Amino acid sequence: MATKDDVLNQIESEDVDFLRLQFTDILGTVKNVSIPASQAKKAFHEGIYFDGSSIEGFVRIQESDMRLEPDPDTFAVLPWRSRREDDTVTARLICDVINTSTGEPFEGDPRFVLKRALARANEMGFEMNAGPEPEFFVFENDEDGRATTQTHDAGGYFDLAPKDSAQEIRADIIYTLQAMGFEVEASHHEVARGQHEIDFKYADGLTTADNIATFRSVVRAVAELHGVHATFMPKPISGINGSGMHTHISLFEGGENAFHDDDDEFNLSDTAYQFLGGILEHAPALTAICNPTVNSYKRLVPGYEAPIYVAWSDVNRSALVRKPAARIPAASRIELRSPDPSCNPYLALAVMLHAGLDGIENDLQAPNPVRENIYEFTEADREERGINTLPSTLGQAVTALKEDDVILNALGPHVSEKFLQAKTQEYTEFLASVSQWELDRYLETF
Structure with missing residues (x-):
């Protein structure tokens, strides 16, 4: 772990001129206060004060003074x-x-x-590892520099140039991430036109959340340098796949993977099944946090490879949770496939962890895996097997969150209150808005 003195020495050796002190608001937007590097020592020893009343979901004007306390482990030069x-x-x-x-x-x-969620896991003897797979779109800008929905290329899944004309952009993103300490494992063109995925190595829960926030900033900054716009909006174009952020999760206990069992058919331990049971039990409320925008629910529809059915499997990708193949015990994990990259990574990982820990504490049992393609099931088939669906709108997800004390407690009273207020307002505004689809459909018909 880096110390304050380590960072101060690095600032001097690398001739750093400015420091950006970053944090996120409740909705996951990265905020920052920029200070001259000469103020670094003060930042470490006294903190930097700011007005919290101006930040989404923070505090009221009469209780506005907040202080930023830098984490030395997160120091990185911004290459761009x-x-x-x-x-x-x-x-x-x-x-x-x-x-x-x-x-x-x-x-x-x-x-x-x-x-706080990680501390709860530690009290139970566990450490959380997580590995995300964030997807994003790259679009052209118009002559005024504003983003359009014209995709930067016409490539498809795993395509090469010339169809995948964003290879240079992805390479530049990877070089930037590596310069900031990331271990990038793979990158490729995704299924939809203009859609991409870059995977970086799993890490402990806090580092992973920090990395997701950093990743989104890097992708957008590098895209801007190339004269294009990168977006983590879940479903920017109708009729094609949306962007997800499948998240792989495992717990370790005493240095060993607590999810692995050699003797189990799926190599999953009782702890893993209990954790999985907790994820499935709290899936509706998790959706409000992991899919937090009105647009998120345009992705969570049948026909576009997004999971909407509350079930798990080891062989198909129509289920909410997949058990990926693992070559070694340390790699045993579960993959939650519903989150999208618009979520606040800190809140998303916190509620996933609390849901799973609730499953362990209460010995919740995971149902049998569904090895058939659930997309081909009839409603009667799903009812017979007890397979429910995720909320289909932000409004339904917010209602599910309000009714789930475990997930509300995971967020804490302040965040849950502010988050519910913000999302209720967002959904209410959406219901009152008139879309282009409605104009095209009705304006000349009635």
Whole structure:
């Protein structure tokens, strides 16, 4: 682990000029305060104060003073900010948010919500590992530099150039991520036109959440340098696949994978089945956090490879949870396939973990795996097997969240209240809006 002195020495050795102190709001948007590198020592020893009343879901104006406390382990030079003609070098530090009135971590800080979940797992003897598979689209900009929905290429799954004309962009993203300490495992063109995936190595829960936030910033920044727009909007174009963020999860206990059992048909332990049972039990409420936008539910529909059925399997991808093949015991894990990359990674991993731990604590039993293609089942088939569906709208997901005390407690009273307020307002505004589809369908008909 890096220390404050390690970072101060690195700032000096790399001639860093500016530091971006980053944090996220409740909706997962990365925010930052920029300071001269000469203020780094002060930032570490005293923190940097900011007005929390201006941040989505934080605090009211009368309780607005917040303090940023940098995490030394997150120091990284921003390569795309350090290629400027003036040779200015900019680095970043991800921060925890402190409530100045109490000196304690701010309960509305999403990073603290995840830390609290990880602490609960530690108390039970577990450490969480997670590995995401974030997808994104690359679109052309118009002559005014604004994003369009014209895809940057016409490639398909695993295509090569010339169909996949974004190879250079993906390579530049990978070089940037590697310069920031990522271990990138694979990248490829995804199924839809203009859609891509870059996978980086799994890590502990907190590092993974930090990496997801960093990954989204890197992708968009590098795309901008190439004169195009990258988006993590789940379903920007109707009629083609949307973007997901399948998330692989495992628990370790005493250095051993707590999800692995050599003697089980699927090499899953009792702990893994209990964790899986918790994920399936709380799936409707998880959806509000892991699929947090109105647009998320345009992806979660049949026919586009997105999981909508609350079931698990080892052989098909129509189920909500998949058990991937593992060559070695340490690689045994489950893959939750519903999350999309618009989610707040800290909150998403926190609620996944709490749901699974609830399954362990209450000995929830996972149902039998469904090895057939659920997309081909009739409604009667699904009812017979007890297979439910995920919420089909943000409104339904919000209702499910309101009714799930385990997931509400995972978020804590502050975050749950502010999140529900924001998402209720978002869905209400959506219901009152008039879409282009409605105009095309009805304007000249009635």
